[in-house]
Amino acid sequence: xxxxxxxxxxxxxxxxxxxxxxxxFVMVLGMCPVLAVSVSAVNALSMGLATxxxxxxxTLLVSLLRNVxxxxxxxxxxxxxxxxxxxxxDYLIQAISLAVYDALGAFIQLIVVNCVxxxxxxxxxxxxxxxxxxxxxxxxxxxxxxxxxxxxxxREILGAGKLFGFALFGPDFQPWVIMVLPPGGFFVLxxxxxxxxxxxxxxxxxVKPVEGHAHV
Amino acid sequence: xxxxxxxxxxxxxxxxxxxxxxxxxxxxxxxxxxxFSVWQYGLSALALIVTTTLTCLASERLFxxxxxxxxxxxxxxxxxxxxxxxxxxxxAFPLWMGAIAGFMAIALGKALFGGIGFNVMNPALxxxxxxxxxxxxxxxxxxxxxxxxxxxEFVPTTxxxxxxxxxxxxxxxxxxxxxxxxxxxxxxxxxxxxxxNVLATPHDFLSGAVTASAGETSAILILVCGxxxxxxxxxxxRIPVAILGSAALTALLFQLxxxxxxxxxxxxxxxxxxxxxxxxxASDMATSPVTPKGVWIYGALIGVVTVMIRYxxxxxxxxxxxxxLGNALAPLIDQVTQPKVFGEVKRARVKEKQT
Numbered sequence: 001x002x003x004x005x006x007x008x009x010x011x012x013x014x015x016x017x018x019x020x021x022x023x024x025f026v027m028v029l030g031m032c033p034v035l036a037v038s039v040s041a042v043n044a045l046s047m048g049l050a051t052x053x054x055x056x057x058x059t060l061l062v063s064l065l066r067n068v069x070x071x072x073x074x075x076x077x078x079x080x081x082x083x084x085x086x087x088x089x090d091y092l093i094q095a096i097s098l099a100v101y102d103a104l105g106a107f108i109q110l111i112v113v114n115c116v117x118x119x120x121x122x123x124x125x126x127x128x129x130x131x132x133x134x135x136x137x138x139x140x141x142x143x144x145x146x147x148x149x150x151x152x153x154x155r156e157i158l159g160a161g162k163l164f165g166f167a168l169f170g171p172d173f174q175p176w177v178i179m180v181l182p183p184g185g186f187f188v189l190x191x192x193x194x195x196x197x198x199x200x201x202x203x204x205x206x207v208k209p210v211e212g213h214a215h216v
Numbered sequence: 217x218x219x220x221x222x223x224x225x226x227x228x229x230x231x232x233x234x235x236x237x238x239x240x241x242x243x244x245x246x247x248x249x250x251x252f253s254v255w256q257y258g259l260s261a262l263a264l265i266v267t268t269t270l271t272c273l274a275s276e277r278l279f280x281x282x283x284x285x286x287x288x289x290x291x292x293x294x295x296x297x298x299x300x301x302x303x304x305x306x307x308a309f310p311l312w313m314g315a316i317a318g319f320m321a322i323a324l325g326k327a328l329f330g331g332i333g334f335n336v337m338n339p340a341l342x343x344x345x346x347x348x349x350x351x352x353x354x355x356x357x358x359x360x361x362x363x364x365x366x367x368x369e370f371v372p373t374t375x376x377x378x379x380x381x382x383x384x385x386x387x388x389x390x391x392x393x394x395x396x397x398x399x400x401x402x403x404x405x406x407x408x409x410x411x412x413n414v415l416a417t418p419h420d421f422l423s424g425a426v427t428a429s430a431g432e433t434s435a436i437l438i439l440v441c442g443x444x445x446x447x448x449x450x451x452x453x454r455i456p457v458a459i460l461g462s463a464a465l466t467a468l469l470f471q472l473x474x475x476x477x478x479x480x481x482x483x484x485x486x487x488x489x490x491x492x493x494x495x496x497x498a499s500d501m502a503t504s505p506v507t508p509k510g511v512w513i514y515g516a517l518i519g520v521v522t523v524m525i526r527y528x529x530x531x532x533x534x535x536x537x538x539x540x541l542g543n544a545l546a547p548l549i550d551q552v553t554q555p556k557v558f559g560e561v562k563r564a565r566v567k568e569k570q571t
Contacts, residue, residue, distance in 0.1 A: 161379075172381050173379060174313075174354070174376075174382070177351070177352055178346065178350040181349065187324075
């Protein structure tokens with residue numbers, strides 16, 4: 001617990017990552033996998049779940065070891081812990097679905113350096129007891145998965161006319177090729193960020209600002 | 217209310233030109249080209265022009281409202297974007313794709329940057345670039361010019377249902393082509409040169425009997441309309457001169473190296489969107505450099521890059537990307553071509569001591 005900060009209730013701690021501090025839409029962290037694997041909803045969701053698993057596992061270990069690990073080598077220790085879980089998830093995905101494994105490619109291994117996970121370990125798990133740390137990690141991981149899925153779903157719907165592989169518009173659908181290309185990832189991410197910022201700014205200023213008239 | 221005394225710094229001599237005035241004249245200059253396009257391609261071209269223009273105006277209004285700005289519809293800039301966009305699209309382009317291009321032109325090309333005057337790139341070309349990347353097949357589907365029934369029927373692709381793939385029109389095009397033509401390949405002169413090594417003659421271009429985007433074929437008309445703008449000083453004449461000149465010189469150089477492989481400069485100038493782009497796209501005031509020297513560099517760069525893309529790139533036409541690249545570099549060009557202030561001496565560079 002950081003002194004001076006208001007103690008969050010358990011529910012608030014969980015919701016922190018899903019909405020208020022959403023890693024994709026608010027903190028804009030971990031953009032490398034978000035942009036790269038969000039071509040389809042399945043890929044995006046698998047990546048989100050893999051990250052969630054690694055996040056939960058590493059958070060638990062980091063939180064349990066928080067009083068044992070010397071300050072000077074803490075980052076190296078976190079990386080080691082995270083890498084352990086990434087190796088597990090790497091083999092797991094390979095065993096469950098080789099197609100998804102090939103689609104995600106190097107981005108599974110790159111979860112090791114995902115800034116959402118490292119950031120959680122450094123900023124939260126290393127300062128909180130396991131229960132709270134897990135709650136926070138669950139929220140963050142789910143928030144990350146939701147963000148990935150939101151982008152992946154839009155890209156798959158526009159880029160292929162499908163969602164989870166099911167055709168939505170019939171065989172005559174005209175795919176938007178740009179949506180499965182890298183620029184499409186940026187466009188969709190930008191559009192979601194726009195929406196979230198707009199919602200937040202509306203919440204922050206519920207009174208409609210008086211239209212200013214120019215003094216020329 | 218007390219009378220306000222207006223205090224301001226120089227310049228005190230104000231010319232009567234305003235944004236509305238200039239933009240309205242650009243619209244006037246574009247109208248003959250649009251009219252020629254309708255005469256050439258008929259109802260489908262008309263529907264496309266109306267669609268993109270209305271979408272641009274509606275998007276502009278929407279973004280004005282969302283950002284709490286006053287309406288900028290009356291400054292004609294959105295109208296220009298819509299007109300120009302339609303002129304760079306194939307006449308058979310499905311209307312729903314045209315509407316997306318119009319929306320993207322205003323949204324990505326203009327509103328994101330803060331509206332008129334703040335855009336980095338030409339909005340119409342941003343819209344076109346988006347649909348070129350999104351719908352690569354539809355944007356390279358061409359129809360014959362001067363089809364006999366062009367004023368009584370639409371091209372089948374025009375009214376494609378939104379989100380659906382436009383139908384294949386190669387059979388329709390063979391049926392609809394003017395009787396004087398033996399066949400219809402559906403390829404632009406640039407594509408025919410690149411893939412079949414067949415050169416269109418200047419006569420083909422001047423008579424408009426080539427496949428092209430809606431407003432690209434009338435070279436003489438575009439030159440006349442552009443000259444009107446240049447003479448009335450609504451456009452920097454150096455830009456088209458630099459673009460066309462550098463493109464012609466580059467083409468000439470390549471032709472001297474290998475006459476069998478590379479076409480003559482006249483073909484390079486007349487084909488594709490070269491003249492339209494040089495006259496109306498690259499010369500956009502907000503997206504081109506302001507220093508005279510910078511304008512020459514900017515134009516020369518666009519001309520050379522266009523020819524390079526056409527000769528060595530995967531695409532047949534490179535004007536759009538060349539202009540977008542030039543737009544992106546314009547602020548940089550302005551920065552390095554600042555004129556010397558009178559009496560200015562080069563400051564000796566002081567080397568910082570390594571600590």
